[in-house]
Amino acid sequence: MTVVRWSLVVLGLLVVVSAPWLIGEGAQRFLSEAMLMLAMAQMWNLLAGYAGLVSMGQQVFVGLGAYCLFFASISLKVAPFWVLPLAPLLCAAVAAVVALFMFRLREAYFAIGTWVFSEVVSLLISKTERLGGERGVGLPTARLVDPRWLEPLTFWISAAIAVASVAGTYALLRSRVGLGLMTVRDNDVAAASIGVDVWWNRFIAFVIAAAGCGLAGAVSFTATLYVAPGFAFDPNWVVAMMIIVIIGGIGTLEGPILGVIIYFALREALTVVFGLSAGWYLIGLGIVAIAAILFEPDGLWPMLRGRLGADWLSVRREPPAPALELSAAAQAAGGVRSSPTEFGATPGDR
Amino acid sequence: MTLLEVQALDAFYGDFQALFGISLEVADGETVAVIGANGAGKTTFLNCLVGLIDRRRGQIRFAGEPIVGEPAERISRLGLSLVPEGRLLFPSLNVEENLMMGALNRRPGAWTLARVYELFPVLGERRRQRPDQLSGGQQHMVAIGRALMSNPKLLLCDEISLGLAPLVVDQIYESLGSIRAEGASIVLVEQDVKRAAGAADRVYCLLKGRVTLHGQARGMGLDQLSRAYFGT
Amino acid sequence: MIWVETIINGVLYGGLYGLLGVGLALIVGVMRVVNLSHGEFIVLSAFLGVSLVGVVPWLHPLALLLPVALIAFVLGFVLQAVLINRVVTRPDPFAGILLTFGVAVVMRNLMVEVYGADPRHLQAGRLAQASAGIGDLHVGVLPLLILALSVALFTGLQLILTRTRFGRIVRATADHRDVVRLMGVNPGRVYNLVMGLSLALASVAGMLLAIRASFTPYSGVERLLVAFEVVVLGGLGTFWGAMLGGIALGVAELVGLRLDPNAGPLYAHLLFLVGVLLRPNGLFRGRS
Numbered sequence: 001m002t003v004v005r006w007s008l009v010v011l012g013l014l015v016v017v018s019a020p021w022l023i024g025e026g027a028q029r030f031l032s033e034a035m036l037m038l039a040m041a042q043m044w045n046l047l048a049g050y051a052g053l054v055s056m057g058q059q060v061f062v063g064l065g066a067y068c069l070f071f072a073s074i075s076l077k078v079a080p081f082w083v084l085p086l087a088p089l090l091c092a093a094v095a096a097v098v099a100l101f102m103f104r105l106r107e108a109y110f111a112i113g114t115w116v117f118s119e120v121v122s123l124l125i126s127k128t129e130r131l132g133g134e135r136g137v138g139l140p141t142a143r144l145v146d147p148r149w150l151e152p153l154t155f156w157i158s159a160a161i162a163v164a165s166v167a168g169t170y171a172l173l174r175s176r177v178g179l180g181l182m183t184v185r186d187n188d189v190a191a192a193s194i195g196v197d198v199w200w201n202r203f204i205a206f207v208i209a210a211a212g213c214g215l216a217g218a219v220s221f222t223a224t225l226y227v228a229p230g231f232a233f234d235p236n237w238v239v240a241m242m243i244i245v246i247i248g249g250i251g252t253l254e255g256p257i258l259g260v261i262i263y264f265a266l267r268e269a270l271t272v273v274f275g276l277s278a279g280w281y282l283i284g285l286g287i288v289a290i291a292a293i294l295f296e297p298d299g300l301w302p303m304l305r306g307r308l309g310a311d312w313l314s315v316r317r318e319p320p321a322p323a324l325e326l327s328a329a330a331q332a333a334g335g336v337r338s339s340p341t342e343f344g345a346t347p348g349d350r
Numbered sequence: 351m352t353l354l355e356v357q358a359l360d361a362f363y364g365d366f367q368a369l370f371g372i373s374l375e376v377a378d379g380e381t382v383a384v385i386g387a388n389g390a391g392k393t394t395f396l397n398c399l400v401g402l403i404d405r406r407r408g409q410i411r412f413a414g415e416p417i418v419g420e421p422a423e424r425i426s427r428l429g430l431s432l433v434p435e436g437r438l439l440f441p442s443l444n445v446e447e448n449l450m451m452g453a454l455n456r457r458p459g460a461w462t463l464a465r466v467y468e469l470f471p472v473l474g475e476r477r478r479q480r481p482d483q484l485s486g487g488q489q490h491m492v493a494i495g496r497a498l499m500s501n502p503k504l505l506l507c508d509e510i511s512l513g514l515a516p517l518v519v520d521q522i523y524e525s526l527g528s529i530r531a532e533g534a535s536i537v538l539v540e541q542d543v544k545r546a547a548g549a550a551d552r553v554y555c556l557l558k559g560r561v562t563l564h565g566q567a568r569g570m571g572l573d574q575l576s577r578a579y580f581g582t
Numbered sequence: 583m584i585w586v587e588t589i590i591n592g593v594l595y596g597g598l599y600g601l602l603g604v605g606l607a608l609i610v611g612v613m614r615v616v617n618l619s620h621g622e623f624i625v626l627s628a629f630l631g632v633s634l635v636g637v638v639p640w641l642h643p644l645a646l647l648l649p650v651a652l653i654a655f656v657l658g659f660v661l662q663a664v665l666i667n668r669v670v671t672r673p674d675p676f677a678g679i680l681l682t683f684g685v686a687v688v689m690r691n692l693m694v695e696v697y698g699a700d701p702r703h704l705q706a707g708r709l710a711q712a713s714a715g716i717g718d719l720h721v722g723v724l725p726l727l728i729l730a731l732s733v734a735l736f737t738g739l740q741l742i743l744t745r746t747r748f749g750r751i752v753r754a755t756a757d758h759r760d761v762v763r764l765m766g767v768n769p770g771r772v773y774n775l776v777m778g779l780s781l782a783l784a785s786v787a788g789m790l791l792a793i794r795a796s797f798t799p800y801s802g803v804e805r806l807l808v809a810f811e812v813v814v815l816g817g818l819g820t821f822w823g824a825m826l827g828g829i830a831l832g833v834a835e836l837v838g839l840r841l842d843p844n845a846g847p848l849y850a851h852l853l854f855l856v857g858v859l860l861r862p863n864g865l866f867r868g869r870s
Contacts, residue, residue, distance in 0.1 A: 054676050056683075101859040105814075107675045108616040112810045113858060116851050119807060123848040235803060239687055246680060279691040286687035293681045294668055400764055422763035431764075438761045442753040450747075451754050455766035500765070 016159045020152035028155045032223060034264050035162035036216040037240060041248075041256040042165040043212040044241035049251030050173060051205035052185040054107070056238055057114030058213055060121050061091040063232030065214025066221035067131065070139055079144040080222050081153060084215070091214030095207045103199060103206075115235070122233035136228025139221075154223050161219065165212055170253055177204055185251075239282075243289045249301030258301050351378040352411075353504055353535050354399070359408035359418075361391075361398050361559075368394045369559045371408070376504065381526070381536040383550035383567065385543050387579060390556040392539040393435050396506050399537075400432045401425040413503065427455050431502030435509050435539075437493040439481040446477040448492050452499030459501025460532045466495040469525055487518035494522070498529065505529060506537045511545055523549055543575055557581045587721070588840050589833055594725035596832025597732035598794070600825035601787040602805060603812025604736060605780035607824045610813060612756040612776050613670050615678035619661075619686040620784055621806030622693070625799060627654055627785035628792035629693060632702050643704050647789055651782040658781030661685070662774045670773060671759075686802065693799035704792040728790050735783060736825055752776060784809075804847060811854040 020028060040062065047053040065087035072083040098117060105113045126134045142150065172178050180201040183191040192198050217237075221227045240263065248259020263285070270281035296303060354376040361369035369391050376382045386392050397403045399410065401422035410418040417425050431452075439448050449466060467474035470491040481489055490510055497505060511519040519542075526536060526549060540546035547553050547567045555563040555578040563570075563578030606620050627650050634646050665685065669677040706724060743749035755762045755772045762769060791797070791805070811831055816823035831850040838849025 048676070054679065101855070104858060108679050109814055111679060112616070112618075112807065113814075113855075116807055116811065116854055120848060120851045120855065123846055123851070127842075127844050127848075239683075242680065242683065243687075277695075279694050282691045283688050283695075286684045286691070290665070290681060290684040290688070293677060293684065294665070297672075297674070297677060402760060402763070422760075423766050423768050426764050426766045434761060434764075438758055440754040440757040440761070442757050443750060447750050451750060451762070451765055454751075 016156065020155055025151050028151050029223065030264075032155050032158040033220070034260055035158040036220050037244065037263070038162045038256060038260045039158075039165035039216040040213050040237070041241050041244040041260060042169050042253075043209040043216075044238070045245045045250060045253075045256050046169050046172075046205055046212075047209045048242075048245065049255075050178070050181045050185055051202050053202055053206060054111040055114045055206075055209070056111045056235070056242075057116070057118035058209070058241060059233050059235055059237035060114070060118035061095065061210040061213040062217030062220070062237045063118075063125075063227075063229070064094060064121065065091050065217035066227045066232050067125065068214070069218035069222065070137055070227050071131070073139065073141045074137070077141065080139060080141055081145065081157070084157070084218055087218035088211035088215040092207045092211040095210030096203070099203050099206050103202065118233055118235075122229045125233075126229045132228065134229060136226060136231070139225045139227075142222070142225050154219060157219055161212075161216055165216075166253060166257070168208075168212075172208070173253075177201060181205055236282075243285050245299070246289050247292050247299060249299030252299070252301050252305075254305070255299050255301040258304070259299070262300070352376070353378050353380075353413060354537075355409070355411040356399075357409035359395070359398060359406065359410065361394050361403050362405040363394075363403075364405075367559065369398065369406075372556075372559075372561055374554055374561070374564070376535050376537060379530070379533070379535055380552065381530065381538065381550045383538045383540060383546035383553045384556060385540055385546050385553060385575075385579065386556035387541065389558075391559040392556055393508055394559075395556070396432060396508050396537070396539055399425075399506060400430055426500070429457060429501075429503035430506065431497040431500050431504070432506045433490075433493045433497045433508060433510055435512070437481075437489050439489055439492055439496070441481055444478050444480050445473055445484070445492055448481070449473075449495050449499055452496035455500050457501040461498045461501050463499070466498060469498075469528055470495060487514050487521065490514065490518075490522055491525075494525065494529075498534075502534055504535045504537065506539070508539045509541065510538075511540060511542050519545065543579065547575070555579055584840075585837075588836050590721055591725060592833030592836035593829050594721070594729045594832070595794070595836060596829030597729040597825065598787060598790055598828070599808055599812055599832050600816075600828025601732045601735060601783060602791070603809040603816065603824045603828055604739065604821055605783040605787070606809045607813045607816065607821060608739070608780045608783070609777060612752060613666075613678075613773050614675075615666060615670060615682070616810070617666075617777075617780070618679055618682040618806065619689055619802075620682075620780075620809055621802035621804070622686045622689040623654060623657065623781050623802075624784045624788035624791070624805040624809075625797055625802040626657075626689065626693065627651075627788035628704065628797050629697050629702070629799075630654075630785075631704055631789045631792060635704065643706055643789065643793060647786055650789055651785050654785035655778040655782040658778040659774045661781075662777035663770070666777065667770045667773060670770075686806075690799055690802055697799060699798055699800070701796040701798050702792070703796045704789060706793045724793065728794075731786070731790070732825070735786065736821060739779075739783070740821055748775075808847070808850065811850065815854060815857050 019031075023031075040058070044055065044058055047055050047058075068087045068090040069080055069083055072086050073080040076083060098114070102110055102113050102117065125131050131137075145153070173181065180191070180196045181204075183194070183196050184198050184201050217232070221232065224231075244259035244263045245256055246259075247262055248257065249255025266285060266288070267281050270276045270284050271278065276284075292299065352375055354374070356372055356374040359369055359372040360367060372391075372395060374382070374384075384392055384395065394403065398406050399412075399417075401417070401420055401424070406418060408418060409416065412425075412428055412430060415428065417428065417430075440451065443451065446463070449463060453463075467477075470488075472488055473491055473495060476484060476488065481492065484492065494507070494510065510522055514522070523545065526538075530536065538546050538550055547570060550567045553564065553567045553570060553575075554561055555575065557578065558581070562581065563574065602624065606617060609615055609617055630650050630653060631643060631646050634649065635641075635643055638646075665681060666678065669681050741749075743752060751762070751767055752772060752775075754765075755767060755769050759769045762772075788805070808831065812824050812827045815827035815830060816825070831853060834853040835847055835850040838845050838852075842849075
């Protein structure tokens with residue numbers, strides 16, 4: 001990376017580390033929420049924008065991550081942050097099993113199938129008294145953390161998760177797995193025909209996305225110190241993820257970042273400035289999402305990218321140099337550029 | 351009397367140009383063959399005529415009316431009928447229902463269900479069967495019958511011999527005689543040059559979206575055709 | 583004996599589930615779009631029913647089925663014409679579900695704002711309590727009526743699709759959207775009518791369900807999942823399969839509730855997941 005980029009990174013690090021001393025607790029909480037939402041949106045984007053999997057049950061991992069953290073922390077009697085790594089691990093394991101039967105469903109059916117699974121988990125937990133039942137559980141072990149550090153720690157961890165989600169997705173997509181994923185997204189039949197293991201690539205994306213959402217969910221509920229099935233498995237989690245990605249730009253890394261900014265800006269504008277209730281801001285967001293699908297289905301980022309000429313986190317690759325140089329005559333006869341229709345037959349072809 | 355008049359037709363799939371300045375005429379009662387290799391633009395041309403290609407410019411006049419900007423639904427009412435490449439029968443409908451679909455925009459004329467069954471008796475026997483239970487040749491018959499049910503003035507046939515055994519193709523081409531007899535003009539798009547040229551009054555040859563040859567079918571030499579077809 | 587009654591009630595209830603799903607199956611089959619706002623329209627019909635009952639309290643709720651169905655038909659027509667038709671022709675298979683998802687979010691929260699979040703109920707009076715007895719077996723009259731109505735609507739739908747000119751056009755459009763244009767059919771207009779029909783059927787199911795159980799603006803999610811499970815179990819495109827799928831789900835839910843009163847729709851969902859595991863193409867094969 002260049003000097004400019006390195007200095008930006010260092011600067012960013014300094015800002016994040018010093019933030020808890022610079023801004024109040026309310027602002028920290030708000031930013032933590034936004035950063036965790038960014039991480040979740042990146043995960044949903046990884047699935048839908050790169051692996052071609054639209055999941056409407058992603059909230060199940062948010063909730064499972066939270067429940068995992070709460071019960072691990074409570075039963076091991078340690079401060080919640082120590083058992084944080086267990087949340088993504090559990091979610092990854094569950095995702096691995098779920099994939100085995102959910103992957104039999106295609107497209108829209110997969111989407112709703114995951115939703116059904118989420119409802120099942122929610123119902124099962126609601127019925128289990130040992131897991132808190134419908135009322136849920138609190139987090140008494142939060143007292144093991146020095147209260148002055150609770151908010152800053154949450155803030156730093158959220159920031160770390162947000163950065164990791166972007167950087168990790170970037171790294172994944174630049175790798176071989178990433179290239180495989182993108183071919184699968186574009187045309188899974190073609191991908192399979194050139195030897196890309198469609199199922200395996202999607203599986204990896206699904207497991208990673210589950211882990212990411214589980215981690216973000218665990219931290220998110222640590223901040224609220226309370227978890228119950230209604231909140232943990234609330235479909236509004238995935239509604240938020242979807243709206244953020246759709247508005248910001250599906251299939252791009254910058255899109256969710258833009259989407260999160262717009263989402264929270266809209267939320268604050270509608271609730272604080274206009275004093276509307278939560279219902280109305282969801283209506284407003286829904287309308288914006290509908291408009292996005294109708295008029296700008298790729299989201300706002302590609303539009304901005306064109307205007308700014310900026311390709312910051314692009315994961316596109318350069319094609320290799322052509323193996324043969326086409327003669328000028330052959331090029332002229334071959335037409336303007338390659339196209340989906342067949343072009344030029346050799347004698348004897350039917 | 352000129353039934354169909356095409357002048358300087360360009361057609362695009364998105365940014366990609368498929369047809370370059372096609373000009374063509376079909377007179378009343380004529381059979382015109384349009385030949386060319388795979389990808390020459392023959393199907394694109396027919397799809398332009400019936401209004402399925404969104405981006406096209408130039409002039410198309412059918413029975414004196416300009417139709418180049420019209421949508422397919424409206425063009426179908428004017429008397430242009432297409433037998434699409436690949437037949438594209440409706441798999442959820444049986445033979446009779448497929449034929450009936452063709453009659454939705456019926457103009458007055460000789461072609462009725464009974465008349466189609468007369469032309470292709472085997473269809474009458476299989477009227478309640480679904481397309482996937484028919485042979486390739488029978489499916490072609492259904493496709494042609496479906497196009498005939500609207501009593502078109504101009505029947506456009508896209509590769510009606512494709513994939514069929516020669517004897518079956520003979521049968522299909524024989525039926526063209528009856529179709530002509532009832533007064534329809536025909537445009538035959540084919541890769542099989544001999545068949546098409548043999549059945550037609552005039553021939554046009556397409557290569558990479560352009561007309562490379564046109565004239566009377568009878569006068570065409572093999573050499574001439576070959577050069578126009580392959581572009582060598 | 584109580585088990586037999588439970589199963590019978592499950593069958594009757596399941597007919598209703600089938601009705602919930604058949605509207606969805608119709609649009610999936612014809613335009614390959616899964617309407618994620620299907621559940622919200624089901625609930626909206628119930629709210630419309632409640633509002634109308636307030637306006638004409640001397641009329642039995644069942645008599646309101648037709649007016650609400652007509653309103654739902656118009657709403658579906660408009661929804662399709664204004665919004666969904668714009669994305670149906672796109673190659674992206676997700677545009678439709680993302681769009682209808684947005685519609686669902688808007689509708690759900692609008693209903694909360696307009697009607698409030700309290701549970702509502704459609705009163706059916708004495709009919710809800712009446713039961714018929716055959717020997718020791720007691721079966722509710724209302725569930726029997728509902729099953730009869732469901733079967734009638736299913737049969738009507740099948741007849742329309744297989745015996746009428748309109749049905750032929752719908753099936754042909756479902757097969758080849760572009761080829762029907764060659765025959766003068768405007769696919770968009772066909773879709774408008776089909777969506778109207780779909781929501782009209784859903785509205786009947788919604789009102790009947792509101793008589794059996796209370797609902798809130800948030801009930802749409804549950805209704806959608808049921809409808810969807812019916813469609814998938816039934817075989818993605820067959821209607822009688824959807825009816826049987828609905829019955830399977832109904833039986834599973836009621837039997838489950840008897841074993842485990844807190845379960846809610848859990849056992850229906852579990853049946854669905856098991857079904858997907860064993861036979862992802864649905865329990866029944868065939869085309870609509």
